[in-house]
């Protein structure tokens with residue numbers, strides 16, 4: 488019995504060693520990819536926080552996309568630097584690397600690395616179908632950063648059961664169009680919000696166009712001139728309850744309310760292209776093995 492047990496133990500250890508031998512070459516690569524991805528996500532989260540502090544949302548004209556572009560560049564440069572540092576720790580031995588902060592500080596920051604990573608990251612992001620505006624926080628009074636699919640709304644009324652079922656499907660697939668969560672019940676969010684539509688209608692009436700608009704000829708002439716002839720078309724977007732509640736207060740008070748969205752969210756506007764910075768980080772893979780000097 489004892490001998491059998493020993494034999495079994497020996498085999499388990501042997502198999503374990505074999506597995507380690509097979510996967511060993513992949514370990515540094517996996518660690519570097521994880522560090523790169525963490526730095527990239529941290530860079531994007533920082534960009535979103537800066538956007539929030541400057542009151543720039545994904546719906547802000549010009550500054551929204553510009554902030555997103557700078558954010559992707561910053562996150563990509565961070566991913567590149569994190570990979571370089573990670574390699575230094577790995578090549579100097581993990582224990583020494585962690586005990587000696589000098590390993591991390593050694594070697595100067597090369598501006599050409601930062602620049603090349605930022606430019607490459609931005610290019611990857613764009614090629615992979617990324618939308619720069621969706622890096623910035625969502626404004627609850629506008630279409631959110633995560634928004635992908637929507638459907639025509641039946642005026643200002645609540646979504647019918649049939650439409651809600653479809654919205655539920657969008658919600659589970661892409662998440663809340665403002666924050667990205669897939670948890671809880673779905674709300675059919677009117678975009679533009681009902682209050683804004685009502686304001687447009689009231690403004691039309693004030694201009695005495697309400698009565699004139701009854702006539703087709705007036706409607707056609709206005710449409711030809713590109714003037715709004717009636718109720719702006721609204722669409723339903725999938726939204727979570729907490730966002731819906733905060734939005735109601737924001738719209739009522741006539742204020743914009745910015746919310747953070749998941750940084751590496753899958754689905755909606757933010758999918759695989761969110762990993763562009765990780766690919767940039769991996770550009771530095773095995774640089775230590777080449778003739779790089781520190």
Ligand SMILES: [Zn+2]
Nearest residue numbers: 663666727730
């Ligand atoms: Zn939400």
